[in-house]
């Protein structure tokens with residue numbers, strides 16, 4: 001078909017792209033190819049409500065099954081794209097079937113990093129958490145009093161630790177860096193989150209790494225740490241970050257460097273191929289960045305769809321993110337990269353705090369723990385491009401900052 005759109009990856013970015021195209025009235029044929037056996041769904045609950053058993057899978061679906069039929073969007077589930085042939089303008093699926101495209105969208109997401117098999121990464125009882133199958137496997141092993149080791153103190157690891165603790169497991173977190181959340185937050189935020197976990201009985205070992213995982217009969221039993229300690233464990237979750245899924249793009253000769261390089265309209269180095277979401281690296285100010293967030297996959301997916309049919313302009317990211325741990329909610333507005341100053345403020349009730357980030361005197365981000373007013377204020381200020389400084393935040397009520 002001469003105007004057909006094929007999307008590889010059936011996740012957040014794919015659903016946003018297809019949804020926006022139809023909302024804008026485009027009737028171009030759309031086929032989404034996804035290697036998971038299910039329709040596009042939200043991943044965040046996999047380390048939160050779904051993992052703890054408070055949300056069923058149907059509540060995670062991004063669109064009801066009938067939407068795809070009503071909107072003439074074909075979803076090929078359980079199918080993997082294995083190659084892109086740019087000369088023939090087809091993608092090749094497993095089993096060799098070819099799908100022609102006029103526009104191809106890469107929304108392939110990212111893959112969790114694993115530990116090498118040589119140090120026990122392939123033992124039974126070692127998990128990563130990226131998709132429904134991972135969460136289902138983990139849930140089955142989340143039994144009270146079992147001993148869980150979380151390797152990596154980032155958001156997914158810490159959320160998993162919180163769920164496990166709530167389910168009655170004994171939990172230890174090991175973090176290679178000198179503190180948890182090193183890549184994503186300031187020390188002030190890490191301190192708040194560390195205290196939260198300690199208050200729930202989680203052992204957090206910073207400056208500590210795995211030498212190897214050891215098993216008996218192929219099943220994990222012990223972790224050996226760099227400080228010489230050994231810990232007896234029943235299961236481990238590896239939360240050491242993700243790598244963008246770029247193999248197809250790379251093999252097809254597209255520009256790739258820590259993500260598929262795209263412009264502000266999500267166009268790769270081949271203008272008929274777009275990339276959105278976790279797999280794409282795009283312009284942000286004077287640099288290229290990659291974001292791993294729902295906000296980015298959704299907004300970039302929508303912006304790319306609008307731009308494709310001439311109904312929208314450049315993608316202007318307004319980053320925000322959240323993390324739920326126990327009954328605490330951490331909300332993040334803006335990007336803290338390049339900050340040179342921070343300010344801690346307290347919210348209206350015990351346990352509510354904000355860490356504000358500044359660069360060259362201007363507020364660039366906030367981490368708000370149980371403090372929605374700080375999050376909303378920062379988000380609005382950043383979206384409106386209003387400059388506020390440390391003194392403004394120290395001295396003025398939040399409401400006044402927005403109206404000033």
Ligand SMILES: Cc1cc2nc3c(=O)[nH]c(=O)nc-3n(C[C@H](O)[C@H](O)[C@H](O)COP(=O)(O)OP(=O)(O)OC[C@H]3O[C@@H](n4cnc5c(N)ncnc54)[C@H](O)[C@@H]3O)c2cc1C
Pocket residue numbers: 008009010011012013014033034035036042043044045046047079080081082107108109110129130131156245248276277278279291292293294295297320321322323324
């Ligand atoms: C446990 C967890 C918790 C998270 N929590 C938060 C949170 O609290 N807040 C937040 O903002 N973000 C969170 N995220 C991140 C967020 O879910 C991602 O940023 C978002 O899903 C990215 O969307 P995407 O469309 O780029 O990729 P995905 O949603 O990952 O979709 C990509 C899909 O493409 C498929 N695929 C890849 N290659 C192929 C191929 N060759 N053929 C066919 N299919 C393919 C993949 O299997 C996957 O199904 C979380 C992620 C995880 C895993």
